[in-house]
Amino acid sequence: MKDYGTLHELNGRYNLKFERFFPVSPEDVFSILTSPEHFMQWYPFATGEMDIQLGGQITFDDGEGTTYTATITELEKPYLFSFREVDDLINISLEEEKQGCKMNFAHTFDDASWAVNTAAGWHRCLDVFSQIVNGEATNWQDNAAGLREIYSKAFS
Template identity: 25%
Template sequence: MDVVRHGVLTRLGELWTLRYERELGRPPEEVWAALTQAEQLGQWFPSGVKGEWAVGAPLEFTFGGQELPPMPGTVLQVREPRVLEYLWGPDTLKFDLTVGGAGTRLELLVTLEELGKAARDGAGWHECLDLLETHLDGGRLWRPGERWGELAPVYVAAFGPDAATVAPPEGWTVPEDEPV
């Protein structure tokens, strides 16, 4: 089975899903730590995360250095080290980890509340997963958002104009002088 590096967009009733797969050369426990530990999330996730990884616990996503307000979330499912699911604002993120390949097969399923942001978010989550993979491999990281501009046109072309009606949030910028 081929790994789905680029997001695949699917309609799910009134909602839309983006699905990605990555083969990561680390055991599930190491990938789990990268998904749940603040210092590791800071290497690849698009926001800071405050809260406890317990079902029903509230989360707060902060965007340091950006002119964006915090975004709420809620933990929906935790089955360490296999499944992590939570609300990220109005969207749902579900990470499934299985042993496979050279280590762990990660599947990310993003459920979107609206089609118009699918290309924007598709490129963003693609870049986040690239950063996660690079972080786990000990490679040189780049600033989050730095490669989004390269990926966005690919997602617009793949998903079509109806999936590209929502621009990045006002106040969103790529940090220029922050150390990586």
């Protein structure tokens, strides 16, 4: 299934994986990925407060009065950006391809009951990220219910 994520279990944790291809260099994608202005357009609850360095903090606000931070655990320009958000790990790597680059996005978490909703959410977020990279206007499609149905079948 093109652009759909996959779910993997490893050592009692779960890992959602997505791939996206872009017709631009890893440097261009990495620049957008780590730009606070762009990050807050596609990443849930991002505030735009980001200290882009190894051990740096990214600040989030859930809109309901709770703020929290993530810690950047890996940062290798222009190929790797990882951070720990509470107990979850987000790992984003970029690989050069003939016509641009491939982005590998992985979210590792503990509670399998959230896999379907999380996959649908990331799918939508990565669609918006792709729009930003491709220089398109951001358009959040109203497709969450359909995606949850697709992922529910895929993960059962």
